Amino acid sequence: MTHLHITAWVLALILLFVSHAFYKKGNKAGKILHMILRLDYLLILYSGGDLFAESLAVNSPIFEVIIKGVAGVWVIAAMEMILVKTSKSKPAKNFWIQLVIALVIALVLGFGRLPLSV
Template identity: 60%
Template sequence: MTHMHITSWVLGFILFIVAFVLLKQGKNAKVVQMILRLDYLFILYTGGALLGDYISNSGMPILAEAITKGVAGVWLIAAMEMILVKSSKNKSVTGVWIQFVIALIIVMVLGFVRLPM
C-alpha cells in the first residue's frame, strides 16, 4: 500500500505543476484539475489505509505522529486546491504557498524520517 500511496502523490504533484503552469500561461486547465481531484481521492484512500495499518499495528507515540501526518496531508491537498483556484481567479496566493510549504515539510519529515512504513 505504501508504494501505491507514494505513486499517487507523486502523480498528484506532477498534475498540480502541470495545472499551475497552464493557469499561469492563461490556458484552460479544467481537465487537468479534474484528473487531479480524482487523484486526491486516491491519495486519501491509500493514506487512510496506511493510517489503518498504523492503528492496528503500533503503539500510541507512532499513532499520534501518523494522525498528525494524515491531518497535514489533508492540509496539503487543501493548499494545492486553493492555489489552483485562486490562481485561476488571479488572486494573491502568497499565503497559500507558505501553507503549502509548511504542510509539505511536515508530511515529508513524518513520512520519510519518523514513521516506519
C-alpha cells in the same frame, strides 16, 4: 499500499505545477488537469486511510500518525486553494507557503519518523 500512496502524491505535485502553469497562460488544459488532480486526491485519501488502518495494526506512534494525516489533508487543501486562486487570477502566495510547511511536516513524519515503508 505505500507504493500507491507515494505514486498518488508525487502525481499530485506534478499535476499541481503543470495545471498552475496552464492556468497562468489562460490555457483550458489547466482546468482539465485540475479535474484530474481532484480525482487523484481521492487516491491519496484512500491510500492514506488504508495506511492509517495499517499503522494501528502495527502499533505506530498514534499521535504522530494523526499529525501525519492532518498534514496530508492540509497539503491537499493548499494545492486546491492555489489552483482555485490562480484560476481566478488572484494571488496564491499564502497557500504556496502553507503547501511548503504542510509538505515538509508530511515528508519528515512519513519518511523520517513513521515505521511503514515501501
